[in-house]
Amino acid sequence: MASDIDDEDPTEPDPVGYIRTARTSIKWTRYAPDVLPLFVAEMDFGIAPGISEALINRVRSSDLGYLDGPGPLAPAFAAFVNDRWGWDLDPARVHIATDVSVGIVETLRVALPEGGRVAIAPPVYPPFFVLVDEARCQVVEVPLLEKWGEYALDLDGLEAAFRDGVTVFLLCNPHNPVGLVHDRRTLEALADLAARYDVLVVSDEIHGPLTHPGLTFTPFAAVAELRGARSVVVTSASKGWNLAGVKCSVVVAGDARSAALLDTFNDEIACRTSILGLHANIQAFSHEIEWLEDAIARVVANDRLLAALISDQLPGVVYHRPKAGYLAWLDFRGLGLGDDPAVPLREHAYVALNSGLGFGQQGRGFARLNLACEPDTLREAVARIAAAYPSSMQGALVWHVA
Numbered sequence: 001m002a003s004d005i006d007d008e009d010p011t012e013p014d015p016v017g018y019i020r021t022a023r024t025s026i027k028w029t030r031y032a033p034d035v036l037p038l039f040v041a042e043m044d045f046g047i048a049p050g051i052s053e054a055l056i057n058r059v060r061s062s063d064l065g066y067l068d069g070p071g072p073l074a075p076a077f078a079a080f081v082n083d084r085w086g087w088d089l090d091p092a093r094v095h096i097a098t099d100v101s102v103g104i105v106e107t108l109r110v111a112l113p114e115g116g117r118v119a120i121a122p123p124v125y126p127p128f129f130v131l132v133d134e135a136r137c138q139v140v141e142v143p144l145l146e147k148w149g150e151y152a153l154d155l156d157g158l159e160a161a162f163r164d165g166v167t168v169f170l171l172c173n174p175h176n177p178v179g180l181v182h183d184r185r186t187l188e189a190l191a192d193l194a195a196r197y198d199v200l201v202v203s204d205e206i207h208g209p210l211t212h213p214g215l216t217f218t219p220f221a222a223v224a225e226l227r228g229a230r231s232v233v234v235t236s237a238s239k240g241w242n243l244a245g246v247k248c249s250v251v252v253a254g255d256a257r258s259a260a261l262l263d264t265f266n267d268e269i270a271c272r273t274s275i276l277g278l279h280a281n282i283q284a285f286s287h288e289i290e291w292l293e294d295a296i297a298r299v300v301a302n303d304r305l306l307a308a309l310i311s312d313q314l315p316g317v318v319y320h321r322p323k324a325g326y327l328a329w330l331d332f333r334g335l336g337l338g339d340d341p342a343v344p345l346r347e348h349a350y351v352a353l354n355s356g357l358g359f360g361q362q363g364r365g366f367a368r369l370n371l372a373c374e375p376d377t378l379r380e381a382v383a384r385i386a387a388a389y390p391s392s393m394q395g396a397l398v399w400h401v402a
């Protein structure tokens with residue numbers, strides 16, 4: 001994969017030294033330089049050269065004004081989802097927002113102007129708790145089911161919640177942090193429940209483009225409308241192509257009622273979206289498929305590497321391997337590192353992971369690791385943890401997901 005970092009030097013002893021000197025995001029500034037950062041969901045990979053070029057061209061043209069809608073992003077996104085997943089989407093149903101998080105909050109605001117009960121399925125992306133609160137709604141937790149390392153939506157639990165007054169379900173599709181790609185049958189069953197109880201499903205599909213080979217990602221809206229369910233999909237090229245800082249997401253109505261709902265969005269929402277983000281998203285969805293496939297291949301190779309490293313050097317850690325995205329969900333309970341292993345791992349092993357606790361109480365004893373890095377970064381991280389916790393050599397369990 002081509003990188004836009006000029007000073008890349010793979011022979012540098014610090015495996016991330018060359019990135020640390022080039023970048024200024026949280027990943028590279030939050031902790032001291034002796035801490036290896038594998039926490040926030042940003043890739044270490046350089047962005048696609050075509051996206052750099054598109055951004056530079058906009059800057060050279062002084063094209064840094066306001067937006068009032070998706071413009072050419074709507075047909076570009078519709079063509080991408082049609083080619084990749086067979087989702088036949090009317091571009092007129094596409095809106096834009098600052099980012100996926102803002103898209104979710106704004107959707108909740110128009111769907112539940114007086115507040116209401118919103119279900120989420122922890123362990124889940126920590127801001128879900130905050131976004132629901134920001135929209136003055138109440139979180140109802142319907143945890144994922146877990147059996148022998150396999151996670152799944154709790155459809156019975158969701159039905160009980162819908163019966164009990166939940167009117168929106170915030171679906172994470174694919175699911176961060178466990179990397180679960182919900183299968184079509186599960187999504188159809190969810191759509192049937194949503195239709196029966198007239199629940200709006202807001203589906204965060206930011207990790208969808210990063211689905212690993214051999215699995216099929218299903219956009220929720222592609223099954224929901226046919227079954228009479230209401231849905232809004234919120235997504236962006238920001239995760240798949242590593243563009244979080246340029247701020248642009250798409251908010252897509254899955255059916256006519258949801259289209260009418262999103263048409264009530266305040267004009268300010270589009271206006272608060274970055275024109276650079278819009279052009280980066282257009283370039284990604286229209287021209288950077290090869291780059292995406294290459295990034296996925298690197299993540300999949302790193303997933304295999306991490307499984308092997310854990311089995312060799314940290315057999316007391318349980319690795320739940322992702323089927324989409326680049327986030328590894330690690331169970332450290334066997335090591336006796338307490339409720340929040342990210343803290344001792346940072347203080348004693350000099351490796352920064354995301355605390356599992358933020359994902360809900362199901363994350364007690366867990367931490368999340370970012371696989372979108374050079375293989376040497378993973379080797380170094382595992383070696384540091386193994387050196388700090390020699391007892392981690394006891395016990396052996398890695399969930400090998402087909």
Ligand SMILES: Cc1ncc(COP(=O)(O)O)c(C=O)c1O
Nearest residue numbers: 041099100101125176204206238
């Ligand atoms: C499921 C999920 N949704 C949303 C986001 C953040 O997206 P944005 O930066 O566009 O708000 C992330 C980031 O990791 C995520 O994992």
